[in-house]
Amino acid sequence: MTYRDITTIEKNVETTRFRGEPVVILPLQSWKKIEDIMEEFEMSRSLRFKRAIQKSRLEIKKGAVYEFDVKTGVFARVKSK
Numbered sequence: 001m002t003y004r005d006i007t008t009i010e011k012n013v014e015t016t017r018f019r020g021e022p023v024v025i026l027p028l029q030s031w032k033k034i035e036d037i038m039e040e041f042e043m044s045r046s047l048r049f050k051r052a053i054q055k056s057r058l059e060i061k062k063g064a065v066y067e068f069d070v071k072t073g074v075f076a077r078v079k080s081k
Helices: 003-012 028-045 047-062
Strands: 014-018 021-025 066-069 074-077
Touching: 003 028
Parallel strands: none
Antiparallel strands: 014 021, 066 074
C-alpha cells in the first residue's frame, strides 16, 4: 500500500456514532486493502508461518520440490536462488 492509497482511504473515511459508540465508515474496497495488509502483517508475525517458509526453503535446497511446466508438460526441479 502506498502513501497515495492511504490518503485516498483517509478522504473516504466517515466517522459517526452508533448506539453512543464512535464508529468509522469506509468503502468496502478501502477496507479490503486494509484487511489484506493486516493479514500479511499477522502472517509475518506468525511462528508457524516462519517455520513453514524455512521448511520449504530447505526442501528446495535439497531438490525435493518440483514444478510443472504447462507448456512442455514436464516436471522440473525447483532450483534454489
